[in-house]
Every structure is written in C-alpha cells, then in structure tokens.
Amino acid sequence: MVACDTALRLIAECAKSAPLQSMRVPLAEAAGRIAAEDVRAVTARPEADISAMDGYAFDHAAMQAAPDGLPVAGQTAAGDMPLPLPAGQALGILTGARIPQGADCVMAKERMRLTQAGCVTPAKMLADQGANIRRAGEEFSKGDILLTRGTRLDWRHTALLACQGITDIAVVRPVRVAVVSNGAELAADASDARADSNSPMLAALLRETGAEVTLHSVPSDNEQKLSETLAQAWAEADVLVTTGGISVGQTDNVLDALSSLGAQTVFRGVTIRPGKPLTVMTKGNRKAFCLPGNPGASAICALVFLLPYLRVVMGASASAPMVPGVADFAFTPVAGTTHFIPVACHPEPQGWRLSMLPTVGASDIIVFSRASALLRVDPEAPVEPGQTRWVLPLQPTGI
Ligand SMILES: Nc1nc2c(c(=O)[nH]1)N[C@H]1C(S)=C(S)[C@@H](COP(=O)(O)OP(=O)(O)OC[C@H]3O[C@@H](n4cnc5c(N)ncnc54)[C@H](O)[C@@H]3O)O[C@H]1N2
Numbered sequence: 001m002v003a004c005d006t007a008l009r010l011i012a013e014c015a016k017s018a019p020l021q022s023m024r025v026p027l028a029e030a031a032g033r034i035a036a037e038d039v040r041a042v043t044a045r046p047e048a049d050i051s052a053m054d055g056y057a058f059d060h061a062a063m064q065a066a067p068d069g070l071p072v073a074g075q076t077a078a079g080d081m082p083l084p085l086p087a088g089q090a091l092g093i094l095t096g097a098r099i100p101q102g103a104d105c106v107m108a109k110e111r112m113r114l115t116q117a118g119c120v121t122p123a124k125m126l127a128d129q130g131a132n133i134r135r136a137g138e139e140f141s142k143g144d145i146l147l148t149r150g151t152r153l154d155w156r157h158t159a160l161l162a163c164q165g166i167t168d169i170a171v172v173r174p175v176r177v178a179v180v181s182n183g184a185e186l187a188a189d190a191s192d193a194r195a196d197s198n199s200p201m202l203a204a205l206l207r208e209t210g211a212e213v214t215l216h217s218v219p220s221d222n223e224q225k226l227s228e229t230l231a232q233a234w235a236e237a238d239v240l241v242t243t244g245g246i247s248v249g250q251t252d253n254v255l256d257a258l259s260s261l262g263a264q265t266v267f268r269g270v271t272i273r274p275g276k277p278l279t280v281m282t283k284g285n286r287k288a289f290c291l292p293g294n295p296g297a298s299a300i301c302a303l304v305f306l307l308p309y310l311r312v313v314m315g316a317s318a319s320a321p322m323v324p325g326v327a328d329f330a331f332t333p334v335a336g337t338t339h340f341i342p343v344a345c346h347p348e349p350q351g352w353r354l355s356m357l358p359t360v361g362a363s364d365i366i367v368f369s370r371a372s373a374l375l376r377v378d379p380e381a382p383v384e385p386g387q388t389r390w391v392l393p394l395q396p397t398g399i
C-alpha cells in the first residue's frame, strides 16, 4: 500500500521512461491529437499592411490639403496586388486588400462623400493618419512560435496552421490501450448476469485523451482464459488496463496472472477511497493499470492516475486544468486515507459553490452524471464550509 502522492510520483516516473513516437497527419485530421513539434510562423500575419474596411485609401496629407476631395483612381480588392497610388488620388479599397504604396489612411465608405466631380472627401471629419490599416505582422511575425510541442490541437490551431498554408503536422502517435474486463457475472448467460459498464466507460474516457482503445472481455473466472487474454491484449498494446478481479476474493486472479506473465509490481494498493486496490505493474516499456471493478472506483482511478500517465506519455502536461470553488459542506477523511468526492458545482456571483451529492460509494455510477467535478481531500486537510478548494472538472472540455 502506498500513499496517493507516492502512487502519482511512481506513475510519473513510469511515464518518463516511456518512448514518445510521432507521425505526420494532414491538417484536417490534426484536431484532437497532440503536437509532436513546435510550429513557427512561415509568414507574418497580416503578411502586408491591409485595409480593415471597405472604403477608400489615400495619402492623409493630400486629403487634408484637398478641400474638394481626391479623384478616385479605381478599386482594389483582397487578392489584388495594387500599383502605387498616383499622387493626389484616392483608391477604392475592400476589406483585407493590400494598402497601395503611397496611401497611409483608409476611411470607411459610409464616412466618405462622393462629389459630383467624382472626388471622395470625408463626410464629416478626416480620420487620423494610419486609421483602418492593419499593419503587417501586428498579429505575429515570421518565425514566431505559433504552437509548442505537447499542445492538444483543436479548431483554434487548425485555423492558425491553415492561415499559414501548413497542410500537415507531426503529432504524437496515439498510445494503444487494451482494456480487459473480467468476471463470471459479465457472461450474458450467467444465472445472475451483470452488464459490463466499465469497459465502455473506460473506452470513452481514454479516447478523450487521444488514446487508441481496444476492448477485451473475459466473461468468466477461468484463470487460463484470463491469462491468455491478458497476454494477447498486452502484446498488442502499449498500456494494459484491467478492471475488476484485483481484490482478495477467490476469483480475483488478475494480479497473479500478470505476475505469471513476467510483470513486476510498481505498487499494489493506494491509501485512497474509493480505489484502494489500484495496482500498477510493468513489463519492459509496457505498463498495466489494474483498476478495481467497482464502477465508481474504476472511474476515479482512471481520472486521477491513468489519464495523467497517458497525457505525459503522449507529450502533454500531466495535469488537467482545475477550477476553484467554495465548499458548502464539511468533510473529515478517514485517518490515513485520501478521499475523492464527486461534487456538484453551482454557479454563484463569486464563482462555483461546491456541494456534496448523495452517493452509495465505490459502486456508484449515477453520481458521476449528477456531479461536475472531483474533489481530492487529504487526511490532514479536512473540508470546512466556506473553504476554497480546487476541483477537477469531469467534463472532457473542462474550462
Ligand atoms: N475482503 C475484502 N474484500 C474487498 C476488499 C478488501 O480489501 N477486502 N476491497 C473492496 C474494494 S475497496 C474494492 S474496490 C473491490 C474491488 O474488487 P475487484 O477489483 O476485485 O473487483 P470485482 O470483485 O471483480 O468486482 C467488484 C464489483 O464491481 C463489479 N464489476 C466488475 N467488473 C465490472 C465491469 N466491467 N463493469 C461493471 N461492473 C463491474 C462487480 O460485478 C462487483 O460488483 O473489492 C472489495 N472487496
């Protein structure tokens, strides 16, 4: 049995030794993956001085000195390469079009007046010199870092890369995770059959991190079958995740089976509630996370211990963003035990108010649908009402 922080440290050490592999994917497939390289700007943005308005570009001093306005030399649109502005003339310009050489001011069409003589003049006031011009490089310069290795890519980065004409990017190869459930109660024809809810739950949770998940089930308590499935599943995956069969019952054979396959124990059991039997084993570069069968315990162990491991192995930061809230309850942990409590987050003018939810404990599934975050409570830091505590959002998007 190890303490919660010791388990987290041992897992972090395991993650350090795992090799990171990358592959190139087209930009269209990048969202949801983790960048395996820093990306720098190929060009400044904007690449040149451009107009922020549909209107007219002109030389400010020339307009100031022309009480009857300036004749219009034509029009330029985004996509055109305008010729230098003829002295003493204005040019019609559309939003995004390059500013012609010789112009240093743009005024919006509706703020200009077209005279009978075909000149444009400010309807009221002349804008300041430089007005309505988006300067080259004002967003970023050529060579600037646009995103760093380890960034989880989403629609924001897709836009950024696309505007640079970047069509593919090196991303971290997804970690292959094999999830193995076991237990005679999972057989459809068992006299007291139970549904396997942990496998689909874990698959959904793990896929959110970008892992490639395969599911395996041993719907019996047969040691031989269990051992064969574990061996095969682990051989095809980087990480083995088992659920159930790790406590002290006669049919809890997972840990013995893995030991027989040559796995070494990193730790066996953690002083947490729920999730106490959580065990991590290793065989070469391959890790096995053995999660308890109780659904609530399985979910919490995955969120707190497994997901940070996968994030690091895939080059991202271990910790998911946490949010602060003010507890409206008191909670005193059992001595020597770190508790993980699903909490509801209520919006209040000052921020989130955290409240406890009714729960039956480690086997609870429905509490997670009612909760929005997970609160860690260490034995030396009981919760008092009014205290600010940081919680881990349960929804994939977090904040
Ligand atoms: N004598 C002791 N008994 C138990 C202890 C202990 O210290 N001494 N620890 C308890 C704790 S804490 C936990 S947690 C459980 C963990 O047991 P296992 O990991 O061996 O899980 P199982 O016994 O196989 O199953 C427990 C429970 O979960 C259900 N289950 C299992 N797999 C699934 C699945 N894929 N989907 C949904 N539900 C699943 C199973 O039917 C059982 O109800 O042990 C305590 N006992």
Ligand code: MOO
Binding pocket: 272, 273, 274, 275, 276, 277, 292, 294, 297, 362, 363
């Ligand atoms: O530790 Mo168990 O996970 O409470 O049911």
